[in-house]
Amino acid sequence: MQHLKHRVFSLIAIFSLLSCGEDSYDIEMLAYDFEADEIVTKVNTVKTLDDLGKLEGRATRLRGGLSIELDQISGMVRWNRVGTPVAFNALEIDNVYHPTDYNSLAMVSVYYNIEAIMLYMEALGMPKGKLGRIDTYYWADVTDIYSSGMGTVVKEKSTNNAFYLSLSQRDRGFYILPFDLSPKLLSQVDRVPLSMNPGVIAHEYSHAVFQELVLDSLPKGGVELAITPYNYLWALNEGIADIFAVASTGDTDFITASISDPTARRDALDVVEYKFSYDSNIRNKGTYFDDPYEIGQFFSATIYEIARRFQGLAPNGLTKADAPARREVARITYKALSALPKFGIHNFRPADFFTVFVSHVGPGRHETVCQVLSERFQIHYTEVEGCL
């Protein structure tokens, strides 16, 4: 009996191994070449799919046909249609898969970009499967409902966007909205669609990581925090998302590929010094941020400059950090985020992040990190523990 039980167990184990097996496929897709600043078709190897026909794998699971209304007035989300599996159509020629329709081409590109940042995070130390399975709602029909301020209710279909949204602990997803590849659209996005921009996808994926490592340690994901620490954490969330996007792609100015409007620009190469107004903009307002990117860019530009100095580049120059230097700061950033909840975030302020960051840098690196902070974070430098 004992023996039989064991055999049944082994059979199940083999079966589940087979059904969860990840395969590699060489697939033609759309790719953004940031050096040439253009979208090209390219054959890339997708490594983590367990169902090619449905584009389902460890990185994400593509879903089509979703329709929701995000009602900002009542704070409700209404589901008109849930997502269903997609069909990926491709022709195999000499072991390379060539998508046979436009959606298949775009969908596999999205899968690949999500997989790329997931594998990057895993190389930094994120355990496999840490985020669980996050679905990607492709060509999602999303209607925003909000008040115009004059008492008029506005209903607007979102397009040309890609975002991460956590509706509840169990319902988290990436939303890829309808887009057009033709240039100069009558929209803010005038070049590379946001969902085809690897930096944007890495930025959104990083929000899911930040949620898992930091926000989920707080009751209700942090919504009950006082407004000031909430806003500082939000700015950190945006800054960290940019730093992982820049570290993984090497593109310091990845937003400009999609949105040429200079007010949206936030280049990690900019020299950004923390200003008194950053704090007063939060504290005097007493409500949620209008612009979390102001402090966000400070975080990403400061961490990027630390990567440049690790590499031995001249301070505040325009030479970009190489991949090993970027990976080093990204690894420290990942560790710092993991340790942040234990440090305490109920009264979070930017200096706390650097205190934890400094405690995770390797031997011989403290001086470099503290030097950058003394230059760029001068007004709060004495609040960073481990630098004086």
Ligand SMILES: [Zn+2]
């Ligand atoms: Zn963001």
